[in-house]
Amino acid sequence: MSEDRFDGEIASGARGARARLVQEWLCLNGHNVAVDGKFGPATAAAVRELQRARGLPATGVVDEGTFDALLAPRRAATRDIDPPPGATLGRMVVAFAEQHLAQHPREVGGQNMGPWVRLYMDGHEGAAWPWCAGFATYVLRQAAASLGVRMPVVRTYSCDLLAADATRAACFCGGAAPDRPHRLTPGSLFLVRRTRTDWEHVGIVTRVDGDVFQTIEGNTNDCGDREGYEVCRRMRGFEKKDFVVID
Numbered sequence: 001m002s003e004d005r006f007d008g009e010i011a012s013g014a015r016g017a018r019a020r021l022v023q024e025w026l027c028l029n030g031h032n033v034a035v036d037g038k039f040g041p042a043t044a045a046a047v048r049e050l051q052r053a054r055g056l057p058a059t060g061v062v063d064e065g066t067f068d069a070l071l072a073p074r075r076a077a078t079r080d081i082d083p084p085p086g087a088t089l090g091r092m093v094v095a096f097a098e099q100h101l102a103q104h105p106r107e108v109g110g111q112n113m114g115p116w117v118r119l120y121m122d123g124h125e126g127a128a129w130p131w132c133a134g135f136a137t138y139v140l141r142q143a144a145a146s147l148g149v150r151m152p153v154v155r156t157y158s159c160d161l162l163a164a165d166a167t168r169a170a171c172f173c174g175g176a177a178p179d180r181p182h183r184l185t186p187g188s189l190f191l192v193r194r195t196r197t198d199w200e201h202v203g204i205v206t207r208v209d210g211d212v213f214q215t216i217e218g219n220t221n222d223c224g225d226r227e228g229y230e231v232c233r234r235m236r237g238f239e240k241k242d243f244v245v246i247d
Contacts (some may be wrong), residue, residue: 067099
């Protein structure tokens with residue numbers, strides 16, 4: 001099943017992945033139902049609620065127009081951005097990160113679960129699939145494609161692999177400090193260091209302000225936990241941070 005392609009109507013009695021996808025996107029659009037893969041009366045009622053809110057015929061059946069309304073946030077987040085004249089890779093990383101943030105990506109249906117996680121993790125989801133690196137490198141890939149350039153580091157789900165590849169590519173900056181702001185540019189990636197050879201979280205730097213920097217990051221929350229549930233904006237300090245410098 002292609003998650004962004006309409007493959008026919010989905011209605012009461014449907015079971016499995018297609019019913020679950022409808023329930024996930026209903027929840028993500030503010031029409032909360034149980035995400036159990038069973039299209040029953042509650043799911044049909046939530047579909048009608050969404051249809052009325054979007055000015056669509058309130059049939060309770062997911063036709064193509066309703067499917068498009070459900071997936072509108074994903075399509076808005078992944079649309080192309082035309083680079084302005086002189087745009088750098090770092091500038092485009094920030095532009096795409098802001099575009100994703102505006103759609104409020106978050107988990108639904110369980111830890112590291114839901115269509116946003118599957119988008120950033122190439123179909124993977126579940127407790128064993130933390131998705132901060134998936135989000136960061138997905139955005140980096142979009143930015144590189146918009147400029148027609150190669151990614152400076154590998155597309156990966158692993159913070160440790162990202163650090164290793166950045167070292168190989170000579171864009172890893174270990175222990176960056178606020179007295180060296182020229183080494184850190186918006187669009188760069190920050191890594192939260194657990195040990196000298198182990199990193200536990202990654203996100204995108206959007207602005208540097210003296211001894212702090214602003215970020216957009218996935219699989220986090222307002223408490224800054226490494227196992228969060230959403231894409232959000234945060235302010236961070238430099239302690240225990242390393243960086244993948246993106247110019």
